[in-house]
Structure formats: structure tokens, C-alpha cells
Amino acid sequence: MRSRNLATVLRSRTVSAQAVQYVQARLISSIHSTARPVASRTSYVSAPVSVQCRPLSFKFWERPQGKKSPPPPAELPSVNAAMTKANLIGRQITIMDHTSREHLRKLQNLYEQYKVQKQFAPSPGIKLRQILKVLEKSKVRGHVEFGKKVFEELMSYWGLAYTKEDCAALLKLYSRQGMAKEALQLLRNPPATADGPLGSAEWRFALDAVAREGNKEDLHALWEEMRGKGIAQFTDAYNIYITCLGETKQNEEIWHLYETMLEKGPVPDAETYALLIMQCIDNDNMEKAKEMMAGLLSVSEHIDKINENCRNATLAYQLWEGVTMDAIRGALKSMKDDGLQPTTRTINTLLRTSYNKQTQITPEQLWNLFAEQKIEPDGDSAGYTMKALVRRGDTGGALQIYNDMRRNAEWTETVLNATALLLQALAKAPSPDIETISSILKDILEARKKLSTITLQALLMVYLRAEDYDSWEILCQKYDLARKDSPIPVKFFVDYLTDSETPLHIAWDGYQNLHKVFRDYFTRPDRVALMNCFIGHRRADMASRVFFDMRDTPLEWDNKTCTQILAGIGQLRDIQALELVHTQLKMDIHIDPDVILLSALMNAYNHCGMPNTAHKFWLQICAHPDGPTTGSVSIILDTFGHSSNPNAYKRGQQIWQELKAQGFEFDLRCYATYVELQARHNRFAQAMDVVRGMIADGIRPDEVVIGTLYNTMRQDRKAEVELWAKENVPEVWEKLLERTGVAIKNERVW
Numbered sequence: 001m002r003s004r005n006l007a008t009v010l011r012s013r014t015v016s017a018q019a020v021q022y023v024q025a026r027l028i029s030s031i032h033s034t035a036r037p038v039a040s041r042t043s044y045v046s047a048p049v050s051v052q053c054r055p056l057s058f059k060f061w062e063r064p065q066g067k068k069s070p071p072p073p074a075e076l077p078s079v080n081a082a083m084t085k086a087n088l089i090g091r092q093i094t095i096m097d098h099t100s101r102e103h104l105r106k107l108q109n110l111y112e113q114y115k116v117q118k119q120f121a122p123s124p125g126i127k128l129r130q131i132l133k134v135l136e137k138s139k140v141r142g143h144v145e146f147g148k149k150v151f152e153e154l155m156s157y158w159g160l161a162y163t164k165e166d167c168a169a170l171l172k173l174y175s176r177q178g179m180a181k182e183a184l185q186l187l188r189n190p191p192a193t194a195d196g197p198l199g200s201a202e203w204r205f206a207l208d209a210v211a212r213e214g215n216k217e218d219l220h221a222l223w224e225e226m227r228g229k230g231i232a233q234f235t236d237a238y239n240i241y242i243t244c245l246g247e248t249k250q251n252e253e254i255w256h257l258y259e260t261m262l263e264k265g266p267v268p269d270a271e272t273y274a275l276l277i278m279q280c281i282d283n284d285n286m287e288k289a290k291e292m293m294a295g296l297l298s299v300s301e302h303i304d305k306i307n308e309n310c311r312n313a314t315l316a317y318q319l320w321e322g323v324t325m326d327a328i329r330g331a332l333k334s335m336k337d338d339g340l341q342p343t344t345r346t347i348n349t350l351l352r353t354s355y356n357k358q359t360q361i362t363p364e365q366l367w368n369l370f371a372e373q374k375i376e377p378d379g380d381s382a383g384y385t386m387k388a389l390v391r392r393g394d395t396g397g398a399l400q401i402y403n404d405m406r407r408n409a410e411w412t413e414t415v416l417n418a419t420a421l422l423l424q425a426l427a428k429a430p431s432p433d434i435e436t437i438s439s440i441l442k443d444i445l446e447a448r449k450k451l452s453t454i455t456l457q458a459l460l461m462v463y464l465r466a467e468d469y470d471s472w473e474i475l476c477q478k479y480d481l482a483r484k485d486s487p488i489p490v491k492f493f494v495d496y497l498t499d500s501e502t503p504l505h506i507a508w509d510g511y512q513n514l515h516k517v518f519r520d521y522f523t524r525p526d527r528v529a530l531m532n533c534f535i536g537h538r539r540a541d542m543a544s545r546v547f548f549d550m551r552d553t554p555l556e557w558d559n560k561t562c563t564q565i566l567a568g569i570g571q572l573r574d575i576q577a578l579e580l581v582h583t584q585l586k587m588d589i590h591i592d593p594d595v596i597l598l599s600a601l602m603n604a605y606n607h608c609g610m611p612n613t614a615h616k617f618w619l620q621i622c623a624h625p626d627g628p629t630t631g632s633v634s635i636i637l638d639t640f641g642h643s644s645n646p647n648a649y650k651r652g653q654q655i656w657q658e659l660k661a662q663g664f665e666f667d668l669r670c671y672a673t674y675v676e677l678q679a680r681h682n683r684f685a686q687a688m689d690v691v692r693g694m695i696a697d698g699i700r701p702d703e704v705v706i707g708t709l710y711n712t713m714r715q716d717r718k719a720e721v722e723l724w725a726k727e728n729v730p731e732v733w734e735k736l737l738e739r740t741g742v743a744i745k746n747e748r749v750w
Helices: 003-011 017-029 079-095 101-116 124-135 142-156 164-177 180-188 200-213 216-228 235-247 251-264 270-282 286-300 308-321 325-337 344-357 363-372 379-392 395-405 413-428 434-446 453-465 469-478 490-497 504-517 524-536 540-552 559-572 575-587 595-607 611-623 630-642 648-661 668-680 684-696 703-712 715-728 730-740
Strands: none
Touching (some): 101 142, 164 180, 164 200, 200 235, 216 235, 251 270, 270 344, 308 325, 308 344, 344 363, 413 453, 453 469, 453 504, 469 504, 490 504, 490 524, 504 524, 524 559, 559 575, 559 595, 595 630, 630 648, 630 668, 648 668, 684 703
């Protein structure tokens, strides 16, 4: 046994005779030539303890000169020695600090030694049950399996009958770990106990286990089951359920339970009022809080000493009311005078109240106060202070607190939330510190903790902007974002990549990584948005790559998407990209070109300066069962209007006349392109005749038609167009002037 374990014994407020005997036995059992005296640490005990050891003589095996020492005789140890050892092991089990991981193995070894000394072990049930008693206070997960083993071996190995206390100890252990399933299984299928069936106290531990697990539906179901069996009528159960309802903001149910307690019992105790005070603070119900404070003071008159939770609730209420720092110091001193030392829970209660209610006394001031009072904070204390510093904009101070507590604090919900807020603040900085962000994120990933969607979005955007695509991909994989029901849709990234302020190289690299990770989860609008983005950057090759990548996904191509990429490429007049896309379309057996797709191909080749190829698509459109549309007519007329081929005007005129003879209904866009065809081939009189013919046919020209006519006319004919428009369509001319702001110049307006 190490000296610190001995010090643990001596530090207890009352040192029992058994403890003194243990110290003596421990000193006696060491096989050194001389016994080492132990200094009594009387500063930690209520009265000085004097440990005196009788001088004992040990028989040591003498080592013959030049020979190895022989083994001890078979009859050793003697029965008395074995009984002494069994007693010693039992005492070691009793006093060992079992609440840390490092002592678990020692405790297991002592238990195995105690089993070996079974025949000499005096009153084994006392020692074995002591193991369960100390384990029930443990927060270490590994102690659960050991506790189950000891519990099961009470009967199977030691032959002892179970008691309700044994079951309660195991239920407490399950409760501390939030192991609701195991607790309920033991509760509903208990072993036969020597002192009767399990009662309300044992049900209370199961209720606590379900509450710790956090499943509110299971807790409500268990509560109703307890009520149905008449078990819930004790204050502790009400307190547990009220706490759970408070966490889920079910305020009406809380006050209904309180009224039930007043009417039918059990009578609310100080702990109940403390819980209700905290609920009032959380919900800004000052009037109700005063009523609960009166109730707390009323029940406190009948008890000698109120517990820590009640004191903490009172302190939180005073802080909420707006007391000064001196008043808080005085309250802490009063607690100490009453023998109730302020603890970490006191810190956290006040820090939480200060942060949530934004009291006059800030969390930073409270943090300094408790440092002054030498009260040790924990992770939650640091968490509330970090959140306050982040809210104030002091990310440096919050980061310093995080670095101080990162190695020792448990990852509670408060710590995780505070760290998430810190990460969000660091990510929003003008020049984010990627190394610091990655270091904090590494801690969270190692602890296997989840981050909120907002935090993940902030981190992913930081890595995307910093072009740290490896970290971006790792984060996506760790949180399994590449799935159909992902909390972060692909559109979130697409919106950033397609933003006009996003540099082209980031948009392109970002898209490639996005396609790599989220390949199967792009929506068609997202792909089209990226295509249009690269078209806007005048990069037909990148837009084509996005289009081609769709073939490897469940989206595939459709005629509408093909039309959109062709329109973009035509706008850029990139003949190489156009021919590549056209070739891929011809090879795709799933593409059945309709009139719209053929029109898009015709328009793209027209813009790329290949009118003859465009005309071939017009012939396919004419042969198509659906026939030409106003859109395709407008495109072919525009093609011949811009063509330098000597026969272009003749072909365009022929198409117009044939369609008119067939009774085709031209729209205003068709008229506009036909007017442009006439004017571009220097048929100005014919262009004016087309517009006059529209009026005669009852078709009123719009701004596009008049604007096209005006812009394509020679300078000496523009006045004629203006005069005619003012006389025949004055409102159209006024709108045209409003659109241009000045007199129309020789340029296209559509």
C-alpha cells in the first residue's frame, strides 16, 4: 500500500480503532530488517492519533554461505498467518479509495487474494458488501463489471443470501453510470432476497438511472409505472422527476407535480424547494421564486442543517436579485461558519445563473472570487466562464481557460457547448488560427463527442476558405456527413462556392473535393448552380467537367440539364467545349433529343459562328414530330441574321414565308429576330414594313421589337423609326426611353 493511501486513512475526521490496527498490521507485514515509523498527520484529524508499534521479532531464512536460499517450508504460512492475511486484505478492501481508475486493478487483485483466503476469511459478507458500498459511489465505467461480478459471486462463490441492501448497492452503481436498461432488468427480475421484496428505495435508484441516461420518454413511462404500483409517493422520486422535467422545459407539468405534493403528499422538502427555485430562475419567474424561497425558509426551520443544494439555490436567487459581490462573499462565509464548505457545485450554480441571466456580477468576477476563496473549479466552471468570455468577444481569455482545463476536465455538455462556441468565435475571426482550431477539434474527436450543425458548418467553412481540404474531408468523414439525411446539405457548400466573391481556384478545388465526398448526394440544382458559376467565370472547361461528372452519379443527364450547359457554352463561344459535349450526348443512349435540346444545339453552334451546322439542326427540328417552336424559329432567324453567307438572307426569308403560309403563329420574339434579319442585311424598308404589318395584323410591337428596329437601322434612318414609334406606339417608346435612360443608341437591348 502506498503512503498516500495511508494518508487517506489518517486524513479522515474520525480515525477508528480498525484503521489504527490496519496501519499497525501494514507496518508489521513488511519484511524489512527494521520497521519504519509512520509520522502521524494530526493536522487532518479531529484529535491527535498516536500510533505505537510493539517491537516484534521476525524469523528470517538465513542464507548459507555460497548457496541459494531454500524455499519456505510447505506448512507456511500457518493458520494464524493466513487468518491475519485475510483480515489484512479485508481491511485494505474496506478503506481503499475506489473512485479512480488506477485503483480498480488493485481492488480486483485484493478481492482475488481474499477469495484465495476464503477458508480463513472472518465474516466475509461484511467485507464483500463493503466492496459494493464503495463501488456504488464510483463514476468509473470499469467498476460496473467488477461490481456485477462481486454481486453474482455473493451467492455462487461465497454462498451468501442476497439482501435488499445488496440489490440497492448494485442499483446505485447502475444509477451512477446512467445504465437504465441494466437497472430496470435487475429491478423487475430481482433475485430472491432474505429480507423481503425490493421496495420504494430501490425503485428510486432505477428512476435515477433512467434520468441520468437522458431518455425522457422512458423516464415518463417508469414514473407512470411507479405511480400505478403506488411506489412514487416519496420525495426523492418527485425531486428526480422534477429535475428531468426542468431539463425538457415542461413547466406546466412541474407545477402540477408541486400542487399534487401539496394536496396528496409527500410534503415537499428543502431539496424540492431548491429545485423549484432553480426552475423559477431558469424561466424568469421572480414571483414564483419568492414563493418557493418562502417555502424553503419554512421547511428549513424544522431541520438542523440544510444541505448544499439548498444553500446553492439560495445563493443563485440572491445573485439573480442583483446583490453585490460583498453580499456573495458574506453568504459564502456564512456557509463556512455553518460547517458547509462551498464546493465546485456552488461555483457552477452561480456561474450558470450569472451567464444565463446576465447578472450584474459576471462569470469572470465569480471565477476570480472562487480562485480567491481557493475553491477548486471543474470543467463546467470553466465552461460557463468560457461562454461568458466568448459572448463578450474575449476569445483569447476563453482560449486560455480552455488550455488550462483541457487535460483534466470531463467532456460534460457544458464543456462541449462552451468549446463549440469558442470554435465558432475562432472560425469567425478575420484571420482564423487554423492550428488552434485543429488542436481543439482533435480533443473533441478523441473524446468522441458530437458537435452541433452550426459548429460543424463554421469549421467546414474555415477549412474550405483556408484550402485545407484534408482536414475538411476528415471532418466530413468523422461526423458521417456524406449521407442522404446529412445535417449539412451539399447546398450549404455550393452557396459558398458559387458566391461571386469566392475566388475561382477555391471554387474549383472546393467542387472537386465536394464531388469526391458527396458524389451521390448532389441535387440537380446544385450541379447546375456550379455549372453556371463556372460559366460566369468564363470557364467552359470547368462547367463541362461538372456536367460530365453527373454521369457517375444517380442523377444522370436529362434534356433540361443538357440544354443549360449548351446555353452556357454557346454564350462563351467555346467551340472545343461545345464539340466535346455534343460528342458525349451522341454517345449517351439515354438521351432522346427533343425539339428543345435540338434548339439548344442549334443556338450553341450559332453563337460559336457555325451557321451551317446550326442549319442542320433546324432541318432535324422540321422533321421532328413536334415540329418547330417559336423559340427554334427565333434561333434560326437569328442564325441567318448574323451569318455572312450570301445566301443567308434568302434562306431566312424563305423559312419565314413557308411558316407563314403554314399558318404558324409567330410571337414577338420571332418578329424581333425577323426585323433584325432584314435590317442586318440592309433591308431597312422591308424591316419597317414588317413592323407596320404587325400593327395591321393586330399585333402590337413591344420594346424588344421597336428597340431592335431602332438599333439595327442606319443612323440616317433612326429618326424615321423614332417618329413612327411616337405616333403609333407612344407608350412603348416611353418605356423604351425609361429602360435606356437616354436616347437609344445603336446597340442591342435584349
